[in-house]
Amino acid sequence: MPAGDGASGDEGAPDAPSSAAPAGRVRPASIPDGLLTVEDHLEKILRGVGPLRAYDQPLVESLGLPLHEDFVSPIDLPRFDNSGMDGYAVLAEDVRDATRETPVVLPVVGEVHAGNARPFAISPGTAAKIMTGAPLPRGADAVVPFEHTDRGGHKVAIHRAPTEGQSIRRAGDDVTAGTTVLTAGTVLGAREIGLLASLGAARVSARPRPRVVILSTGNELRDPGAHLEYDSIYDGNSYMLAAAVRSAGAIAYRVGAVSDDPKVFRRVLSDQLVRADLVVTSGGISQGERDVVKQTLKALGTVEFHQVAMQPGKPQGFGKVFDEQTPIITLPGNGVSAYVSFEVFVLPALRRMMGLTPYRRPMVHAVLAADINSSPGRRQYVRAHFEVTHRGAKVTPISGAGSHQVGALAQANALIIVGEDETALNLGDTVRTLVLDRPF
Numbered sequence: 001m002p003a004g005d006g007a008s009g010d011e012g013a014p015d016a017p018s019s020a021a022p023a024g025r026v027r028p029a030s031i032p033d034g035l036l037t038v039e040d041h042l043e044k045i046l047r048g049v050g051p052l053r054a055y056d057q058p059l060v061e062s063l064g065l066p067l068h069e070d071f072v073s074p075i076d077l078p079r080f081d082n083s084g085m086d087g088y089a090v091l092a093e094d095v096r097d098a099t100r101e102t103p104v105v106l107p108v109v110g111e112v113h114a115g116n117a118r119p120f121a122i123s124p125g126t127a128a129k130i131m132t133g134a135p136l137p138r139g140a141d142a143v144v145p146f147e148h149t150d151r152g153g154h155k156v157a158i159h160r161a162p163t164e165g166q167s168i169r170r171a172g173d174d175v176t177a178g179t180t181v182l183t184a185g186t187v188l189g190a191r192e193i194g195l196l197a198s199l200g201a202a203r204v205s206a207r208p209r210p211r212v213v214i215l216s217t218g219n220e221l222r223d224p225g226a227h228l229e230y231d232s233i234y235d236g237n238s239y240m241l242a243a244a245v246r247s248a249g250a251i252a253y254r255v256g257a258v259s260d261d262p263k264v265f266r267r268v269l270s271d272q273l274v275r276a277d278l279v280v281t282s283g284g285i286s287q288g289e290r291d292v293v294k295q296t297l298k299a300l301g302t303v304e305f306h307q308v309a310m311q312p313g314k315p316q317g318f319g320k321v322f323d324e325q326t327p328i329i330t331l332p333g334n335g336v337s338a339y340v341s342f343e344v345f346v347l348p349a350l351r352r353m354m355g356l357t358p359y360r361r362p363m364v365h366a367v368l369a370a371d372i373n374s375s376p377g378r379r380q381y382v383r384a385h386f387e388v389t390h391r392g393a394k395v396t397p398i399s400g401a402g403s404h405q406v407g408a409l410a411q412a413n414a415l416i417i418v419g420e421d422e423t424a425l426n427l428g429d430t431v432r433t434l435v436l437d438r439p440f
């Protein structure tokens with residue numbers, strides 16, 4: 001089956017989260033009691049983060065954001081009849097018989113340049129020199145390009161007859177004032193931003209980019225470039241998450257690694273809220289004795305921690321913190337777990353905050369190039385390489401399935417979904433795949 005964008009199956013996100021689980025959703029039988037499904041946890045998050053309030057933003061800042069309201073053109077484009085060529089404005093009738101052998105000679109009664117013209121008219125039997133974009137003089141109904149003339153100054157010999165209307169760009173032939181040129185929800189790219197600017201919009205109404213504070217936790221973490229003791233490692237996650245946040249179109253505030261001291265974590269978190277629409281943490285949420293995120297946030301009573309039936313990414317948390325009621329998504333510390341959890345939970349939340357739908361990456365169907373075994377009870381996100389060959393979409397699992405294997409993760413450009421109840425996918429099967437890094 002060719003690569004498609006069918007947002008099919010159980011990955012299709014609820015675009016308008018409701019307060020109850022959608023009717024008809026079946027909990028896979030193999031999921032052990034006590035674990036949430038991926039959809040359960042995602043729904044809690046999507047219900048807890050609303051779209052940010054839209055405001056007028058500078059045009060270029062709106063790149064990648066959806067337009068909040070229909071945009072009705074206040075003006076015509078082109079604004080006025082103007083020349084499409086450098087040449088001479090004439091009355092077509094006057095030069096109807098012009099040929100190379102028998103050119104028609106007309107007096108040149110004026111010259112109009114783009115941005116340097118006054119209202120101007122020509123009488124029958126005369127011509128005006130005109131440049132591309134300059135307003136057409138009244139009385140003219142064609143433009144003869146320089147190449148069909150002797151380029152004369154006081155008089156011009158025209159040696160090819162133009163058709164009526166030739167090289168004239170009529171007012172409103174592209175956009176008519178009063179028409180809706182972009183509808184609410186249109187994601188603004190270079191073409192749309194160019195159009196809005198051409199229509200005189202200095203600002204445009206869009207939801208802002210969410211500001212995301214990223215905290216990683218762990219006494220073992222050091223910034224890249226810093227000295228490592230024998231038991232320390234570099235903080236990969238906060239960089240990865242900051243990059244992922246930016247790729248999603250949001251603003252990342254990466255705070256370096258915070259120690260496992262609950263007092264320190266609490267203080268840093270509270271200090272950061274002033275610039276956060278969302279906080280994302282990594283690490284410190286499983287069963288460890290110093291799981292600082294879980295320990296600190298549980299005490300607040302507003303953040304819930306769960307195990308989710310997925311691999312990687314089993315430990316998860318979500319809630320709101322302090323007086324600000326800032327949403328916080330707590331991700332597991334293993335690098336691959338943090339990445340996959342970002343894709344599955346944080347990306348949809350950011351898209352919802354920005355007003356972008358769909359929230360979740362559409363699924364692609366691809367032919368599997370090797371067997372995959374899976375233990376039941378958790379949905380697997382298998383790191384894989386996706387490509388489109390002359391025979392269609394193909395996906396190949398990458399070796400290195402450990403949640404800590406960020407080397408293998410960096411080889412991947414896709415995640416194969418193995419359902420909770422599935423124990424094997426076989427070479428040649430058509431499998432559900434999330435193709436990463438693809439705009440949607």
Ligand SMILES: Nc1nc2c(c(=O)[nH]1)N[C@H]1C(S)=C(S)[C@@H](COP(=O)(O)OP(=O)(O)OC[C@H]3O[C@@H](n4cnc5c(N)ncnc54)[C@H](O)[C@@H]3O)O[C@H]1N2
Nearest residue numbers: 216234235236237238283284285286287314332333334337
């Ligand atoms: N007894 C149990 N132990 C664990 C369980 C469990 O159910 N019972 N779950 C495992 C799973 S699954 C995961 S995932 C991890 C999640 O643990 P935490 O979220 O508490 O994360 P940490 O313990 O802080 O770290 C895990 C691992 O990742 C490394 N790490 C953490 N932060 C970073 C970072 N910013 N950059 C690079 N590497 C990072 C950390 O050093 C650990 O190796 O728990 C399992 N354990």
Ligand code: MOO
Nearest residue numbers: 312313314337403
């Ligand atoms: O669920 Mo953990 O995220 O597998 O390593």
